[in-house]
Amino acid sequence: MKTTPVADAVLKAALDLFASQGYATTSVQQIVEAAGVTKGAMYHYFQSKDDLLFAIYDRILTLQKRRLDEIVAQGGATLDVIRAVCVDVVETSIDLMPEGTVFFRSMHMLTPARNQEVTRRRREYHDEFAALVARAQAEGVVRTDVPRPVLIAHFYSDVHYLSYWYSPSGPESKTEVASQLADLFLRSITVEDG
Amino acid sequence: MKTTPVADAVLKAALDLFASQGYATTSVQQIVEAAGVTKGAMYHYFQSKDDLLFAIYDRILTLQKRRLDEIVAQGGATLDVIRAVCVDVVETSIDLMPEGTVFFRSMHMLTPARNQEVTRRRREYHDEFAALVARAQAEGVVRTDVPRPVLIAHFYSDVHYLSYWYSPSGPESKTEVASQLADLFLRSITVEDG
Amino acid sequence: MKTTPVADAVLKAALDLFASQGYATTSVQQIVEAAGVTKGAMYHYFQSKDDLLFAIYDRILTLQKRRLDEIVAQGGATLDVIRAVCVDVVETSIDLMPEGTVFFRSMHMLTPARNQEVTRRRREYHDEFAALVARAQAEGVVRTDVPRPVLIAHFYSDVHYLSYWYSPSGPESKTEVASQLADLFLRSITVEDG
Amino acid sequence: MKTTPVADAVLKAALDLFASQGYATTSVQQIVEAAGVTKGAMYHYFQSKDDLLFAIYDRILTLQKRRLDEIVAQGGATLDVIRAVCVDVVETSIDLMPEGTVFFRSMHMLTPARNQEVTRRRREYHDEFAALVARAQAEGVVRTDVPRPVLIAHFYSDVHYLSYWYSPSGPESKTEVASQLADLFLRSITVEDG
DNA sequence: AATGAATGAGAGTTCATTCAT
DNA sequence: AATGAATGAACTCTCATTCAT
Structure with missing residues (x-):
């Protein structure tokens, strides 16, 4: 590298x-x-064409994990942290749109060893985010009537789908979309207030 | 065929x-x-390997479009129709999981002509669903503070992501997940009751 | 094949x-x-270039082993059998001169699996010939003051070297050379008559 | 160099x-x-990879030729000289086993010019040894019923084959093997005494 | 309806060697 | 004396497709 x-x-x-x-x-x-x-x-x-592919995965995994760590380290109310993570991951994904496009489409083209590494690092990210959600649930601010894996899949799905519909040259700005998607996600998982 | x-x-x-x-x-x-x-x-x-790929797209597009048409034809309160569509598309996508896996990963492998056809038929589906959302917004039951394309992307994303996380042999049944995802989606787009 | x-x-x-x-x-x-x-x-x-190489090894190993088996099966005085084997292997090696040239030069180019197979089949041949020599020694007609592995290497060496010096178009005929080399070999390993 | x-x-x-x-x-x-x-x-x-290969040939050819010259120069009964050459060449070949391995396997990888040089220098060695044998035949101590080229090939073959079977870590010592192979060779080419 | 031999273009990769520094 | 980036030709092998039968 x-x-x-x-x-x-x-x-x-x-x-x-x-x-x-x-x-x-x-x-x-x-x-x-x-x-x-x-x-x-x-x-x-x-060393190989596969090296080029893996470099893309490495860049995106490294960046996203560092951002997540930083946001979690800053602390704050759990729901605020979750929202901040959500906003940030959308914005970062838009910045790394070509990488993201490749990420979800080509994972099966990696050599098995590297596929495993990518899977491991994704799980690290996943576990850290899942811990946030679990904490929010323990605090009573996130619903528990939907299995946590479903809540988390619901979070990932928006990020994943970005490269299939969002265009930086379209009407919605990166910041706006990030805030809107975060809002939709938070609304769906929080417990109703009144 | x-x-x-x-x-x-x-x-x-x-x-x-x-x-x-x-x-x-x-x-x-x-x-x-x-x-x-x-x-x-x-x-x-x-005639070609590409024929085999297109057959997969054809099957899934045909089926999903027919289901959408049927549900819309049945009528009912707009929000109920949207929920029914949402539940059905998740269930159908789980039934057609291999097709779905191929669908999102391999679109760029189709010949340009067929890629265009797939895009056209996806747009038909999209427009019909967008019309439902527009109607619900006109009725005042779906929020308008988030651009409609974002709402719709939020809908598609869950469907899209299914093949990346859901396992038929996992703890959640198809029916449960469909209902849960529909619930999350509906909660996020409807206007707050008060 | x-x-x-x-x-x-x-x-x-x-x-x-x-x-x-x-x-x-x-x-x-x-x-x-x-x-x-x-x-x-x-x-x-x-399936590969290696297949072509192995086919050469296979042909020569199959043929030589079959000839050895046949000659041993015919029976006779042990020394006569050894001489017959010696004559035959020289003649056969001259008939398969190109194969022999490749055989000794390119063994290390075979894939490891095939190299092992070749080694195994050579050992089978070797063991069968060594048994003949052992029998002759037990009968007192072959000297025992030189280790058997040296006697056997001395046998193989002539066969091995053929492709480096013998030319079918040269002055010595195949039959003559076979008989002469067998004579030299037998003379060197038999016990002196007195 | x-x-x-x-x-x-x-x-x-x-x-x-x-x-x-x-x-x-x-x-x-x-x-x-x-x-x-x-x-x-x-x-x-x-200057090239070929230089490295040729250096190996040069070392072995130079050494063996010098040893042959020295032994011949020392003089003595012809058969004793032949035996001394035979013993020495086996011992030297064992000392230069890696070189010998390369020597017989890779001659065809040399550039044509160098291949010719190697061939020329081998012939020099060959001719000097052949002269010894001719002298012994003239003296009546080496058989003449086998063509001289066959006798000489029979000599070279043992040397050639060494790298294919002899292991310095095996049971036979270098000195023993040299003496045994010389004995086998001499026995086969000398005229019978009684 | 079905075979499977044959095509030919192009794939990813290796490697001895050169050369500016 | 020594570096190591860069070259460019050649390498083995794959593959979707065709076609005579």
Whole structure:
């Protein structure tokens, strides 16, 4: 993951192509041509096409986990923390839209070992978020009549679906959408007030 | 798309393999072996590998559209119709889980012409559902402070995400999950009672 | 190992090229060009370049083992049997000279699994021949002052070296050389008459 | 071919790898890694991978020829000289076992020019040894009923085969094996006494 | 209706070697 | 003396599809 002009250009080209055409449909030849380098140069920095794919997963997993840790570390009322996480993950996902597109579409193209690593790191994220929800439930502010896995899937689903409908050039701004989706999610999981 | 033992076996094998390995990673050879037929026989019924993929899209689009039409035709209070649609689409998606898995992962593998057809038919579904939401908003029972596209994306997202987390052999039954997700969705979009 | 015009032509071309240039230096492209077939056709019959190499080992191992079994089965005075084996293995090795050339030069290019199989089958041959020598020693007609492994290596070495010096178009005929080498070998291992 | 720490380490690594994996299967990268130097450093001392291979041939040819010359120069009864050559060549070959392994397996990987040089120098050795045998035949102590090329091939074969069966860690010591093989060879070529 | 041999283009990857530094 | 990035050609192998039978 060194940063050199060649490695950067290759990674950027790979990301764009994987997002628009899919991993399997993109040839190494296309990548190096788009990056303006030779195949040999690319293989000097990356051991395989799979390396390029994994770099995308690594970037998104690393970033999202760090953001989650930071928000949780800041503390506050549990519901406020959950809302902050929700807003942040939507905004970050919009910033990393091409990565997100690849993320959910191409997981089965990773080598088994790397697929396992991705799964493990996703579970870490999942467990940390689930703990937040459990705490809110213990505090009596989040409903318990729906199984927690369903609540959490309901959270992930919005993030997941972003790359299928949201366009940065569309009418809704990133900030607005993040706030709106967070609102919809919070409304659905909190206990009714009166 | 006639129904013959050979064609059926091929389609079934293709569906299973596409869902578990992805379209691009599955070879025609694997499909015909899994189906217990020869390549020649397969190419007698299907013109290309792409035909097999499209058949999956066709089946799911046809079914879901028909269900939507039926439920809308039955009439009733708008919110009840929306809830019925929501419950039904979750249940149907669980019944067609392999198809759903392929649906969201492999759309970019279709030939451009067929990709357009799929997009067109999805838009038909989308427009019909959006009309329901618009009616509910006009009736004052669904909130208008969130843009309608966001509300609708919020609906689709749960359906979309199902194949990534739900397991028929897990603790939640199809019926329960459908009801729970419908409830979460409805709660988030309806106007507060007071 | 089916016999078709394509498979035969490929095997023959591979044998010639492997013998003259070595396995690693011969490309699949060269083989199919020499055989007058396409790469696809070749890969229809053989799963890998390694298959072609192994076919050579298989042929020579199968043949030599069958000949040894037959000669031993015919029975006779032990020394006569040993001499017959010796004559026959030289003649057979001359008939299979290209195979022999490849045999000793390219064993380390086989996949580990196949290398093991070759080693196992060579050991079978070795053990059967060693039993003959042991019997002759027990009968007092073969010397025991030299360790049996050395006697046997001394036998194999002539066979092994054939492809490095013998030319079918040279002055010595196959039959003559076989008889002469058998004579040299027998003279060196038998006990002196007095 | 200067002697520097780098050049020595490279040559040693190359020898080990060529002997265990074969020349073609060994990459320059593997060699420099095993030697603990960089590619650039290696190419500073050697012009090509072929240089490394030829160095092995050069060492063994030079040594064996010098030993033969020395032994012949010492003089003595012809049969004693032949026996001394035979003992010495076996011992030397055991000392240079990795070189010997490479020698017989990789001759066809040398560039044509160097292959010719190796062939020429082998012939020099061959001719000198053949002259010894001819002298012994003229003296009536070596049989003439077997063509001289066959006698000589019978000599070379044992040397050649050593790397295929002898293990320095096995039961037979270098000295013993050398004496035993010399004995077998001499017994086979000398005229019967009584 | 069905076979399976054959095609030919293109896939990912390796590698000895060069060269600016 | 030594680095290591970069080259470019060649490598083995795969695959959707065709076609004579």
